[in-house]
Amino acid sequence: MQDCLFCKIASKQISSKIIYENDFVIAFNDINPVAPVHVLVIPKIHIKDLNNIGKENEKYVLECIKAIKEVAKITGICDDGYRVISNTGENGGQVIPHLHFHVIGGKNLGAKIVN
Ligand code: AMP
Ligand code: ZN
DSSP: OTTOHHHHHHTTSSOOOEEEEOSSEEEEEOSSOSSSEEEEEEESSOOOSGGGOOTTTHHHHHHHHHHHHHHHHHHTOTTTOEEEEOOOTTTTTOOSSSOOEEEEESSOOOSOSOO
16 A cells, blocks of 8 residues: 555665564564664555454465564473463554554563553
């Protein structure tokens, strides 16, 4: 999608610190990390959010889930544990309307999900 920031990151029009990539997904460091490890995993096609997953794009979504595991391995947080979040819509706090999974770890995040 032309004006989408994450589409531009996926097509490398905008640079990012890439952690992992394949034909379907790209994973890059969040520009404003909330923990020692904070990586965003996104599909390389424009999908707005979780509400827009369907038969036509499910391969990309499955690849995102598999990429999360790869990111956890690469960044060394696999065994200690981590959190995955996909903010959806206004109440979910979604700022960038391109499906993404925050992979957050590298410290003990506690049990509380919302402050
Ligand atoms: P969300 O609120 O779930 O839409 O989160 C969007 C995330 O994208 C935030 O954590 C931002 O810090 C992050 N972000 C915004 N612009 C960039 C960028 N150019 N490179 C990397 N991360 C970004
Ligand atoms: Zn997009």
